[in-house]
Amino acid sequence: MxxxxxxxxxxxxxxxxxxxxxxxxxxxxxxxxxxxxxxxxxxxxxxxxxxxxxxxxxxxxxxxxxxxxxxxxxxxxxxxxxxxxxxxxxxxxxxxxxxxxxxxxxxxxxxxxxxxxxxxxxxxxxxxxxxxxxxxxxxxxxxxxxxxxxxxxxxxFYKNPDYIKVLSDSIAEGLKDFEYDQLLFSYHGIPERHIRKSDPTKFHCKIDGSCCQINSVAHHTCYRHQCYEMTKLVREHLGLPENKVSVSFQSRLAGDPWLKPYTDYEFERFPKEGKRRLAVITPAFVADCLETLEEIAMEGKEQFEEGGGEHYKHIPCLNDxxxxxxxxxxxxxxxxxxxxxxx
Incomplete structure (x- = not known):
């Protein structure tokens, strides 16, 4: 059975x-x-x-x-x-x-x-x-x-078309009646060395953006590529302006270089650039948890507002x-x- x-x-x-x-x-x-x-x-x-x-x-x-x-x-x-x-x-x-x-x-x-x-x-x-x-x-x-x-x-299933549609529809619902200056896709961070360790070719991943544009078997196990690819697919599905959508990585430990840009740094940067209305989605998770409810929905809002942000919207995970x-x-x-x- x-x-x-x-x-x-x-x-x-x-x-x-x-x-x-x-x-x-x-x-x-x-x-x-x-x-x-x-x-x-x-x-x-x-x-x-x-x-x-x-x-x-x-x-x-x-x-x-x-x-x-x-x-x-x-x-x-x-x-x-x-x-x-x-x-x-x-x-x-x-x-x-x-x-x-x-x-x-x-x-x-x-x-x-x-x-x-x-x-x-x-x-x-x-x-x-x-x-x-x-x-x-x-x-x-x-x-x-x-x-x-x-x-x-x-x-x-980060690029499955049906999943992209479900995720996109959820984001669109979350953005309803919210006029944003920036939509941030905040993914859970990992050390840069994990990207290189997961590269089956041992030479493709350079973590500089260029390697993500070249088709490779390494993409099957490259977390960074998959995060950027998911973001692109959702943005295209929803027809969002490219300059209003960005990616960052959260929850790092001190001592090692982790994937950048860091989410908390982005919370401080956006208001300085005049982006005072921020919507945040956490698509590395399918269910809300400590990293989404406390780190992003609570602490993230405080960081953004302390930096001069005015309106903050955390869009829930798909949950149930x-x-x-x-x-x-x-x-x-x-x-x-x-x-x-x-x-």
């Missing part, structure tokens, strides 16, 4: 330092997130970051925590339940980090008789610290605990919107019937 496994990032069980600390430990000790030798990672994460970060992160989580729990978890559960209603297959939800493990989700599918699984990393783009680590973790669980299961993985649910249901049902995957 076929089944579907959705996997997203994860969340602490509560917005307390006690629960945030083990969550951050699992997340930051992932060698695809902080890709330095294990000894250095131990020193950096357990000797430095985890001494102060859990308390600060817990305070941030408290600002966005819902009565039902973590927004990312609640939204992902709602999304999963809605997709379930549109397919005959068993559907389970797991998280890469935290207590909602992918092993538990695979066990849930096995208990329903599933022996062939469509793995759906809930990330539109390929990055070693998001999409890749999900795939590797689920493959490890499958090989160690469920060797009888067959795994098929949904590819990154009907069009997004319908599209995912279409994808999984097509896979069940024909084993066809969206391109």
């Amino acid at each position: 076929k089944g579907v496994l959705f996997v997203n990032l994860g969340s602490p069980d509560s917005p307390t330092a006690k629960d945030v600390k083990p969550y951050l430990d699992e997340f930051l000790m992932d060698g695809r997130v902080i890709d330095v030798p294990i000894i250095l990672r131990n020193i950096l994460v357990r000797g430095i970051i985890l001494q102060t970060r859990p308390k600060k992160s817990a305070q941030a989580y408290k600002k966005i925590w819902w009565e039902e729990g973590s927004p990312l978890i609640v939204i992902s559960e709602r999304f999963t339940e809605k997709v379930k209603k549109q397919t005959k297959m068993p559907v389970a939800l797991g998280m890469r980090y935290g207590s909602m493990t992918t092993k538990k989700a695979l066990q849930e599918l096995k208990d329903q008789g599933v022996d062939e699984v469509l793995l759906v990393p809930l990330y539109p783009h390929y990055a070693m610290s998001s999409y890749e680590t999900v795939v590797v973790k689920v493959m490890e669980d499958q090989q160690n605990y469920f060797p009888e299961m067959k795994l098929t993985t949904l590819p990154a 919107s009907p069009d997004w649910v319908n599209l995912m249901a279409q994808w999984v049902n097509e896979w069940e019937a024909t084993e066809t995957l969206p391109l």
Whole structure:
């Protein structure tokens, strides 16, 4: 029997330092997130970051925590339940980090008789610290605990025409009645070295913009290219002026060069250039979470207004919107019937 496994990032069980600390430990000790030798990672994460970060992160989580729990978890559960209603297959939800493990989700599918699984990393783009680590973790669980299961993985869908339409329609709805000077696509940041590490050719990616214009197999695993390509496709779909749409990257750690431009720097720059009405979309995420609700919707607004901005609009992620649910249901049902995957 076929089944579907959705996997997203994860969340602490509560917005307390006690629960945030083990969550951050699992997340930051992932060698695809902080890709330095294990000894250095131990020193950096357990000797430095985890001494102060859990308390600060817990305070941030408290600002966005819902009565039902973590927004990312609640939204992902709602999304999963809605997709379930549109397919005959068993559907389970797991998280890469935290207590909602992918092993538990695979066990849930096995208990329903599933022996062939469509793995759906809930990330539109390929990055070693998001999409890749999900795939590797689920493959490890499958090989160690469920060797009888067959795994098929949904590819990154950043340029799928149907997804671009759903995303574009959501942005258009968010921009309704809002006259903006600039529309900012703020993507989650990654270290520049991740781009080079993910380049199968080991020579194509130069992170200077020129390489993105030359067709290459490297684009299949190049997060930077995929972010700019998605932005271009949405802009063209909506017919937006090129000079009013831009890209930036958020959530960097200090010490290494990360993808630029940095979102917080853009918040300061725009008002100085007379762009005082800003709309922001965070399309690296399909569900709102700490990085969108606290970092962008709250802190971003403060930074923009402190810099002289006057009107700020954060456009929500797709979350469990009907069009997004319908599209995912279409994808999984097509896979069940024909084993066809969206391109």
